[in-house]
Amino acid sequence: MGMGMNSQTIHPKEVVLRRLNMTLNQPFTTSFGTETGKDFCLVEVIDENGNSGWGESVAMTGPFYNEETTETNQLMLENYLIPAILGKTFHHPDEANELFAPIRRNRMAKSTLETAIWDLYAKNNQISLKQALGGDEQKQIEVGVSIGIHDSVEELLKVIEGKISNGLRKIKLKIKPGKDVEVIREVRKVYPDIPLMADANSAYTLEDIGVLKQLEEFNLMMIEQPLQSDDILEHSLLQKQLKTPICLDESICSFKDAKEAIELGSCKIINIKIGRVGGLSEAKKIHDLCKEHGIPVWCGGMLEAGVGRAHNIALTSLSQFTIPGDTGPSRHYWKEDIISPEVTVENGIVLAVSGPGIGYAINRDVLDRYTVDKKVFSA
Ligand SMILES: O=C(O)CCC(=O)c1ccccc1C(=O)O
Numbered sequence: 001m002g003m004g005m006n007s008q009t010i011h012p013k014e015v016v017l018r019r020l021n022m023t024l025n026q027p028f029t030t031s032f033g034t035e036t037g038k039d040f041c042l043v044e045v046i047d048e049n050g051n052s053g054w055g056e057s058v059a060m061t062g063p064f065y066n067e068e069t070t071e072t073n074q075l076m077l078e079n080y081l082i083p084a085i086l087g088k089t090f091h092h093p094d095e096a097n098e099l100f101a102p103i104r105r106n107r108m109a110k111s112t113l114e115t116a117i118w119d120l121y122a123k124n125n126q127i128s129l130k131q132a133l134g135g136d137e138q139k140q141i142e143v144g145v146s147i148g149i150h151d152s153v154e155e156l157l158k159v160i161e162g163k164i165s166n167g168l169r170k171i172k173l174k175i176k177p178g179k180d181v182e183v184i185r186e187v188r189k190v191y192p193d194i195p196l197m198a199d200a201n202s203a204y205t206l207e208d209i210g211v212l213k214q215l216e217e218f219n220l221m222m223i224e225q226p227l228q229s230d231d232i233l234e235h236s237l238l239q240k241q242l243k244t245p246i247c248l249d250e251s252i253c254s255f256k257d258a259k260e261a262i263e264l265g266s267c268k269i270i271n272i273k274i275g276r277v278g279g280l281s282e283a284k285k286i287h288d289l290c291k292e293h294g295i296p297v298w299c300g301g302m303l304e305a306g307v308g309r310a311h312n313i314a315l316t317s318l319s320q321f322t323i324p325g326d327t328g329p330s331r332h333y334w335k336e337d338i339i340s341p342e343v344t345v346e347n348g349i350v351l352a353v354s355g356p357g358i359g360y361a362i363n364r365d366v367l368d369r370y371t372v373d374k375k376v377f378s379a
């Protein structure tokens with residue numbers, strides 16, 4: 001794993017747990033609701049050398065994407081996860097995953113701390129997180145945009161036009177029953193050839209197969225998570241009846257889920273989200289499995305602030321990330337980001353930064369301005 005036997009051990013001495021509140025530049029509507037901002041946990045893990053590793057919780061405010069929330073993440077971090085790491089010695093970040101294993105699920109909470117340990121590990125070894133993960137530092141990270149459900153097609157077309165003129169590499173449209181076939185038809189009339197996909201966030205059942213089949217004529221790159229958020233079996237039945245590749249998001253919470261989905265033929269593509277699967281170690285294992293089976297992957301977004309965005313970019317440096325991800329520029333989401341420089345994208349490619357760990361510095365002034373609560377835990 002990158003550094004081998006000579007790598008520096010990690011001794012977390014202090015953890016600062018912040019609660020941040022940021023407002024999105026525009027509301028984001030999916031089949032499960034509308035987000036106007038992000039209320040989230042951010043951790044800073046400090047070691048005996050005074051280095052800091054950063055991790056961001058990607059949980060939503062309410063339990064509608066999955067079962068976790070900002071509140072449940074804060075509780076798990078305070079009562080179980082932070083106490084578990086303080087005073088411990090880690091030879092490699094994979095050990096955090098093992099340490100957290102007795103705690104059931106709560107994967108976004110675990111990921112918050114685990115990703116910070118990865119950042120700290122890379123910084124202590126003076127390598128980039130991309131390198132620590134085994135990724136290619138020179139890789140061009142291609143990104144697209146995820147566009148929420150709009151009331152009018154005219155509005156939606158205007159948003160798409162702006163994103164295409166910025167050179168973004170993939171347009172992902174949120175759909176739900178009643179806002180699907182006709183919307184995609186109108187978009188395809190204007191843009192017959194753009195790389196286009198749809199994300200249903202579990203809004204359909206097998207009984208809707210008629211509607212899903214109508215989407216086949218639009219040459220979509222994939223349809224993301226059409227059925228239940230915890231289903232693997234019914235997606236395999238659906239995929240047998242669709243030419244359009246199914247991509248799973250919500251259903252893949254672990255390596256084991258990915259294995260089952262691949263064996264059953266439940267999808268042809270997997271959206272890997274670090275938080276959803278419990279951290280970077282598990283994300284990398286899923287990536288490696290997909291590579292072995294020829295399943296293309298891409299990195300999904302959770303409306304992250306800069307720290308989460310930086311972790312996504314590092315993960316995307318792995319070779320099986322061959323489809324443009326959701327990790328767009330900070331400016332698309334926020335007036336000001338908590339990292340410096342903010343994430344910038346030119347012609348659909350993320351501008352590379354260099355430096356140890358996540359490679360971006362924390363902008364402490366901006367961070368303090370968005371911090372609504374802060375607690376310090378010491379060994
Ligand atoms: O721009 C992004 O960060 C991706 C937005 C997105 O699609 C999303 C945002 C919040 C919760 C779930 C999803 C999803 O991919 O399903």
Ligand SMILES: [Mg+2]
Pocket residue numbers: 199201224225249250271300
């Ligand atoms: Mg999705």
